[in-house]
Amino acid sequence: MNERGPDEQEREAARLLGALRGFEPPGDPSPGAPGRAVRAGRRRVRARRGAAAALSAAAVAAAVVLPGSLPPSGGGGRPVTGAERFDPSRPAFRVGSAGGFTPASYQASPGVQRALLRPEDPDGPLRGTDGVVEMYPEGDLPPGSAGKAPAGRAAPDVHDRRARWLDAPVLRPGAVEMAWEWKPGAWGFVSLKGPGANRARTHLVALGVVPAGTPGVPDTPPATASPRASATPAAPGG
């Protein structure tokens, strides 16, 4: 592409976009818009407060009733989260076949959405290699991350979002892993483990993860029982 100086860019922009200067949207601004925003904002604030209170109450109840169920202190338990959770009744994402892998199962829960991957060709070069995709809502991270946002060398973007290679795997020891910020403050992870695991395949698998409802991507298998975020994913086999 030709490099153009700032002045030339200005002239080019004026030529190309000049017709839109002075553009005014059709219709008048709705006089009710501020009022609607106030009402919606009040609802949002109430919901956030309610969710925070419910989370606190649940945490207290869990600490009192189920002390043995809490992760050991300093063991990288999940951080306290905001109000954002996934709908556990349906997958929030679709995982396509990519990089030689295809989804074997999908587990939906409010705190993590997990797809287990197997090689598309069980007898091919990826035999003995498997994959895991984990998608977290804003504020949540895998237990192995010790509550720290993914850090590492920059990886190629995933759907225009920044990504990182994880030098220290957080899902499975010995795996090739990458993470990308699928929306601000929310991270997705891909973990490939076995003789066929490499970064190129890992990136391709990440590119195959799209929001549920995206046409053109084969359905993932039906969601199964909710996973616990602290559970180590079972290899899908294959």
Place this chain on the structure above:
Amino acid sequence: MRPDDEREYVAYVSGALPGLRRLAHLLCGDPHRADDLVQTALTRLYVHWRRARAADDLDRYTRRILVRSFLNERRLAWARVRLTGAPADVPHPAAPGPPDVETREEVRAALERVPPRQRAVLVLRFLCDLPVAEAAEVLGCSPGTVKSQTAHGLARLRTLLDGPAERGRPR
């Protein structure tokens, strides 16, 4: 929110609404989506009003909410991005002469086919007249990224409006 704060919020939003609608329409193209985007941004502004009011530049803070809402929405709608591009979507080269309704619609249609982040850069810089540094602040990226996105966005727009074989043809 206290009643005084809420009154202040309503007064600010009432004044800022025309500018926000214009920006949203330029970003979205579709008037219904643009109005939804404005409503989303205003709701977020309400929730964060205390922080917004303390910002150095409330207008810039509000624009940032709107632009980021637009980009977030587009990111989660990858399918729409992927499925555009049919030949019928490509506008014909605009006729020379002063901007008329037809020309304006052609430019709007072309702008809508520029990738969202590049489109946001073009709108902020050349239609809202923000300097590079301010556009970078609104978009949450570096000035260098704004410059490169500007170059890419203009190149894309040029191809859409002039056609690949007619680059540089004066309109």
